[in-house]
Amino acid sequence: MAMASCATAARTMGRWLRPWARPRRAGIGLIAATWLGLAAAPFAALPAVADVLPPVDALKQKLALEPQTVEVIEPHLSTPDRRTRLRYVGWPAAVVLDRLFAPGWKDAGMVIEFRALDGYVSRVPVERFARYSAYLVFARADGAPFEVENVAQNEKHVALGPYYLVWDNVRDAELVKDGASFWPYQVNEMRAVAASLRALLPGDLGSRFAAEAQLTEKLCLSCHQVNGFGGEKFPTNLAQRAKDLSWADFRKQVLTPRAVNAQSTMPPLLANDPAATRDAMARRLYDYLRAVPVIQP
Ligand code: HEC
Numbered sequence: 206m207a208m209a210s211c212a213t214a215a216r217t218m219g220r221w222l223r224p225w226a227r228p229r230r231a232g233i234g235l236i237a238a239t240w241l242g243l244a245a246a247p248f249a250a251l252p253a254v255a256d257v258l259p260p261v262d263a264l265k266q267k268l269a270l271e272p273q274t275v276e277v278i279e280p281h282l283s284t285p286d287r288r289t290r291l292r293y294v295g296w297p298a299a300v301v302l303d304r305l306f307a308p309g310w311k312d313a314g315m316v317i318e319f320r321a322l323d324g325y326v327s328r329v330p331v332e333r334f335a336r337y338s339a340y341l342v343f344a345r346a347d348g349a350p351f352e353v354e355n356v357a358q359n360e361k362h363v364a365l366g367p368y369y370l371v372w373d374n375v376r377d378a379e380l381v382k383d384g385a386s387f388w389p390y391q392v393n394e395m396r397a398v399a400a401s402l403r404a405l406l407p408g409d410l411g412s413r414f415a416a417e418a419q420l421t422e423k424l425c426l427s428c429h430q431v432n433g434f435g436g437e438k439f440p441t442n443l444a445q446r447a448k449d450l451s452w453a454d455f456r457k458q459v460l461t462p463r464a465v466n467a468q469s470t471m472p473p474l475l476a477n478d479p480a481a482t483r484d485a486m487a488r489r490l491y492d493y494l495r496a497v498p499v500i501q502p
Pocket of ligand 1 (some may be wrong): 358421424425426427428429438439441443446447455458459462466468469470471472474490
């Protein structure tokens, strides 16, 4: 109990210390995630989709489905040499999505956004749900507090609730290499959105930077934005910021965020890769971000 309220206090404090954390917007349900204003028409036929997730008891009732236990290799607690397994309780994510969303959520090109209490957004392409087994969990099977340590982000006793998306990486071992990329926690909202890399590749940029735009989306835009597209944890426009920063300063921020700010919660880029790989990746992202025109959403 003491631990739980401590974690809550830390979270409240964290939010207070983060003036850029915007107040939650009233859920819109289905949105086209692009400042280009991707035609809303193809989606207008869909009934409204669930956005803010109901509390566990209400969701249980809504799904009319007994929660089950799933054992996973917990990526936040595992390193390449030491894997920690944990068991969680929840429902298959594909079933939750099927019951809460209109059928269109599965269409090609759709992405499910898992939005966390602090504005972090994890975007999961729908194909992934067909290929692997994900679970939306709300408790630990052993009754221990529903929290984890996030080594990469320098945070202890991180509350996982209300919901946490986990993947059966025991059954599909290739998921282990993705680390915690698609494991959003503190999820309180889900949205089905139309993915659009066009938002990140205006004009003819796609011919030169298609891969870099995708990498930026995967590695940076859970927290940051490019021209209004991205997360709200630290919604700075990287297209603008990269133009303000020298290569040396950008590199330092991205490779060693704690050298810039000792309290940084930004994960260092590709922390487990060799220095040369990390350096090259930082340079590719920098060149791309410098090339993207800054457009006010
Ligand atoms: C998990 C969230 C998260 C991810 C992912 C992330 N950052 Fe950050 N970033 C932050 C936070 C929070 C800050 C604010 C300062 C701090 O905590 O270091 C920040 C600060 C920055 C800054 C300085 C911004 C400013 O206005 O001074 C830059 C530049 C930056 N990040 C670039 C990147 C790039 C490029 C990537 C992808 C390779 C990335 N970040 C990935 C959370 C994140």
